[in-house]
């Protein structure tokens with residue numbers, strides 16, 4: 275065992291930051307045009323932590339649900355929970371009350387934190403004995419002041435002085451193995467999994483990220499991804515660890531986001547591919563200040579990477595999961611250009627093994643399931659059975675298929691769980707998508723299995739016509755596939771749509787794609803099955 279004094283430090287990141295650089299800017303909120311120094315931020319966190327103490331009998335290890343959208347108050351709650359050893363369970367504010375109630379039921383909540391917009395939904399999610407707190411105090415102007423709806427807010431500590439000197443720094447050592455976050459994976463079918471992420475996972479991820487993206491003391495990271503997803507909260511943790519500024523934008527909007535990048539001289543931003551495409555479609559020109567666009571959450575097309583290169587966007591395609599506290603591999607702009615389609619090499623602390631069905635490594639260049647290990651990997655799901663299923667001796671089985679080159683760069687082929695089984699044959703949707711995308715009039719495609727009486731499943735395809743293509747004949751798509759795919763792989767139902775349905779995190783929503791196909795799909799007869 276490693277002696278304690280040689281172990282990775284797990285002190286309160288924010289308290290440490292507030293002591294080291296109290297006057298540097300921690301957060302900028304675009305919506306309210308407000309900025310907080312690290313001294314002010316840590317003061318707010320203390321007040322929020324005090325309000326939690328008042329509302330919850332025993333804060334350490336309590337489960338605190340969060341129904342708050344992307345705003346500084348979310349960041350404040352995160353660090354308040356960290357400081358007091360509570361566990362935060364962020365919920366997706368865009369879901370319906372019934373979807374949220376099903377999730378809340380699984381979390382065993384000791385309290386629920388809402389905001390003005392979600393207060394009425396929040397009251398439907400928990401019973402009367404569970405305190406509900408709001409980050410919008412109706413009696414004060416403070417955006418991050420936290421009051422309670424069901425209970426008295428009690429005493430709060432005062433604001434720090436202008437020079438931050440009187441801030442009381444609580445820099446207690448944190449328990450690295452403490453579960454800091456319970457995150458729902460953006461599952462597209464079946465019951466979503468609840469991922470446990472520890473303080474150690476989050477700190478390791480934020481540390482390793484810096485070795486790929488670099489850190490400049492004047493960095494400003496634009497946070498416009500939802501903070502209840504991993505890709506949205508990760509930049510807040512990174513910025514606090516680095517002592518740099520998180521600029522918070524409640525919702526992405528191509529024009530408003532482009533404007534914010536100019537106005538705040540943004541140096542980095544996390545985006546999902548759909549956002550990157552929308553920015554470019556709107557004629558976005560990246561500001562000179564911009565050093566990186568971390569592009570993840572879903573595979574980016576080679577066309578999008580090429581468009582980024584042409585527009586001078588410093589794009590870092592990344593492959594990550596909630597289960598690994600964000601990035602697993604990340605490619606640099608130079609790699610992304612020189613090695614088309616790659617998501618780059620693993621972060622410095624992460625190992626990726628490519629394995630066959632018996633979990634033995636396959637030779638370089640050959641495809642296999644990706645197994646991830648290292649300090650960013652979750653200790654498991656809330657559900658023990660699912661944990662047992664997901665892990666092997668080598669680490670976390672991702673269910674994704676990919677291959678690596680001699681230098682260790684990774685390519686993702688498809689999500690294994692998306693595999694379609696038709697008439698006993700396995701179909702890799704990625705292969706069908708590739709065939710469809712080689713059609714000159716098709717820009718994007720989603721391929722899913724549709725229930726079929728005879729074959730179990732049949733292949734269905736939603737296709738999006740390329741820009742400027744007024745009409746795309748289903749017959750021409752069918753012919754194109756006839757020439758390129760074995761009979762069982764050819765789409766038997768084809769639908770032409772303007773846009774693919776996507777989940778909030780940007781991945782294709784496969785259930786919605788299936789529904790769309792049932793609505794607009796045309797059944798085609800292939801010359802052979």
Ligand SMILES: O=C(O)CCC(=O)c1ccccc1C(=O)O
Nearest residue numbers: 505544570571594595596600601
């Ligand atoms: O796919 C996931 O669940 C993680 C995605 C993620 O973290 C992410 C998504 C978009 C942009 C950047 C990142 C990141 O790795 O920080």
